Amino acid sequence: MATGLGLVDAGLRLAWINPALAEWLGLGPRSAVGLPLAALLPEPSVGVQAAQLLRERRVVRWRDLALAAADGRELRVDVALQGMDEGTLLLEVHALADARAAASPLSATLRGFAHEVKNPLAGLRGAAQLLQRRANEAELRRLAGLVIDEADRLAALANRLLRHEGAPRLAGLNIHAVLERLDALLAAEPAPPRLRHDYDPSIPDIQGDADRLLQLLLNLARNAIEAGARTLAFRTRVEHGVRLGERALRSALRVEVIDDGPGVPAALRETLFEPLVSGRADGTGLGLALAREIAREHGGELRHLPRAGETVFALYLPLERLP
Template structure:
């Protein structure tokens, strides 16, 4: 095998993302690992300026130009890159000028950090949610057993009462026992497995929009920013509607209940695809990201770490079950929900695999 062919073969099979740039910082070559990381085709991107592939602000380009001018290598830790598709990446990268060639080349090695950080964060989040789920199931069992006894005793007592007017009191006991049982059932969530069928995510979102628009009657603006190229995914349509409706309705209520002066309420629904995206322990080749973005007051920082737990709510009359149910539905679809919030901008990001097959990261 020729030496150049061996070099190319080694680069193509590296798991480290590698790019070769010329003196004008235009792409000469990228290996498959870099293609997956940046979500672009190396062949189609050849000759493009580096900032067209990924951009780092504010000092990325000056540092690369300095390396070209001086011939000195450098390393950057925890750099924030934005890809051509708008995805943000946290990476460590090294830039190494390669001397002694017929033309100047700058070697870039990218080591992603966000995947490792995401895996660690999501594993911790999923572990806490599983612990909470087991705790709730145990607590529900202990609650439902005596509730059944109380309800049965109230029914027997009602039969023995001499005065029909006294049955109002036993009816209260029975109704409250039923209410508590229903609350516990909602805390547990559905035990039914999702009925997976080919589903257009934009049809789901439009259904949610029509329901929310009927409730708000023009009190806030619902905006769409859809990626029409997203293919159908295997999902339970009704469950996805329920999960998204819970999230959008929470945003709607937060905006409408604001007391201080504020700009007109706005909720943006955005869809995009992500490549080689890790959810929990699995890496998916293609993932659909659905973002629900509102300009409401934001979520209390004290609640953000426990936001998806049952009975946690930022509203006085809230049950704290909507987000827990939504997260449970996404988990059943091998997906995940994340939240970032600050006053004036709250983003709920839902990640759903577009393919059933997955690999370990």
């Protein structure tokens, strides 16, 4: 269930918590046992009222309190404490909407998806590990390793969404290394597309989150393949005098994903990046919305560039030389 629940003993320490509360706290349900209530909810009135409720079977509620997680994060929550039999308290915690999530309607949808995808990813990783151990051919072991790496990457993304860690983890990266990783994933497709490259080798390293940028580019490539594209081209350039949102930059990195598919239907061009908008009957409409959100997290933009005879999506990222 989505509600965080716990039992508090007569010493005002946790005796049990459910998985939802454990997830918010960043603790295992067993490791939370014995933790003082005051460590989770430092608001003084909670401790005072809790001591009284041990003798009374009634409910006290608080609005918008700080819940302290194990890794130092602070979540805003509504809390209810109810006196129970045998000197125990029932703790009920409801997480309030995170400010970043409220600013992005997509984030709540993504967190729900992230929660559902974690268990299948674990099973996928376990099966790939067994295949890797039993495979006699080096190529099969390499492909199994690729599945394991992707399962780990997606599990890490899911965990970060579930823990409201919205900001990307920026580090120096070579955009061409990200594109080479994308090549490896696309080459493992059942019917891989033809891949072409037009790179500017003089492009310096940028600040970015490699996992998220890979997810963005993979979403663009998969959209193209599912739309019927047989050839994908990746082009990198430096563009000067670019405006990204409210900022005018002297230079920016432009990464183009170009395909020979049928193109974007005219009826969808105005709402192309909105959540739940898709040109396919079986599409979710989350791929491009997520891609644009990742681009904006990096201070960049994702644009559809209409060109005759080809479909082009261009990712613009601030270009900064690293020290």
